[in-house]
Amino acid sequence: MTILDKIISRKKEEVNFSKANISVEELKDSAFFERKTASLKSSLKEKSGIIAEFKRQSPSKGVINDKVSPFEVVSAYENFGASGISILTDTDFFGGSFKDIMDLRSQIKTPVLRKDFMIDEYQFYEAKNMGADVILLIAACLSPSQVLEFTHLSHELGLEVLLEIHTEEELQHFHPDIDLVGINNRNLKDFKVDLQHSVRLKNQLPEQTLSVAESGIYSIEDFSYLKEKGFDGFLMGEYFMKNEDPAKAFKEFINHINLS
Ligand SMILES: O=P(O)(O)OC[C@@H](O)[C@@H](O)c1c[nH]c2ccccc12
Known part of the structure; x- marks a missing residue:
């Protein structure tokens, strides 16, 4: 059993529990x-x-940083020029929660990606309820028809879709209705990072597709390399979060790329 299998089997239990406690109608009834x-x-x-x-x-x-507050970090991300904010809402494996988005939503204008493992329609209503703008669909845990179905539901709710792929086979999950394609530089099964593999995959996507390089971007050089290869977006977490002061780390990174 891979870690991804474990996460998905736990997620199914979690979604069933939530469904039994809060109905979709109740989720819809929020500001x-x-x-x-x-x-x-x-x-x-x-x-x-x-x-x-x-x-x-x-x-x-393991633990990357459990000392900082989401609002402090995320407002610095916004103020210093992030295009988007990604917030992990999975609790058991990533230590996040719905509240992390809800509590800061009204104070942040930057688009927020609800980062979780989406396997059930119910979670899309949840995402809208907590104030997300974008959701992640991970090809490795969905069929191509589920991806399409969830994409259309997201659009009905006004949410954009970032489809995450990692292998050549997963290119089959692509559909022109999808808003953005993320290529995970990290293999979720063994955690290995390979930027060149992502560039090769990107080159197989239709040319006008908006692409996001995800994970394992650990230096200005990594960022510049992926930018030069034509990626439109860069999803970065650990590089900032591993610092005692992620806000400062983000500001310094932005200053560097603006100068180079
Ligand atoms: O911390 P990193 O290596 O910069 O990676 C960020 C992000 O790409 C990563 O958290 C991620 C990418 N896809 C995911 C799917 C589920 C959970 C997490 C992820």
């Missing part, structure tokens, strides 16, 4: 449900392209 969402597609072109992540821990790295 954020009516909120007009912000577009990550537009924001990627207008700002740095960086989607900066708030992540306390991960299965591969």
Whole structure:
């Protein structure tokens, strides 16, 4: 059993539990449900392209940073030019929660990606309810028809879709209705990072597809390399979060790329 299998089997239990406690009708009955969402597609072109992540821990790295507050970090990400904010809402494996988005939503304008393992329609209503603008669909845990079905549901709710792929076979999950394709530089099965593999995959996508390089971007050189290869977005978490002061780390990174 891979870690991904474990996460998905736990997620199924979690979703069943939530469904039994809060109905979709109740989820719809919230202030954020009516909120007009912000577009990550537009924001990627207008700002740095960086989607900066708030992540306390991960299965591969253990605790990364559990001392800082989401609002402090995320407002710095916004103020210093992030195109998007990614927030892990999975609790058991990543130490996040729905509250992390809900509590700061009204104070942040930057598009927010709800980063979780989406396997059931119910979670899309949840995402809208907590104030997300974008959701992640991970090809490795969905069929191509589920990807399409979830994409259309997301659009009905005003959410954009970032489809994450890692292998050549997963290119089959692509559909022109999908907003953005993320190529994970990290293999979720063994955690190995390979930037060149991602560049090869990107070159197999239709040319006008908006692409996001995800994970394992650990230096200015990594960022510049992926930018030069034509990626539109860069999803970065650990590089900022591993610092005592992620806000400062983000600001310094942005200053560097603006100078180079
Ligand atoms: O911390 P990193 O290496 O910069 O990676 C960020 C992000 O790409 C990573 O957290 C991620 C990418 N895809 C995921 C799917 C689920 C959970 C987490 C992820």
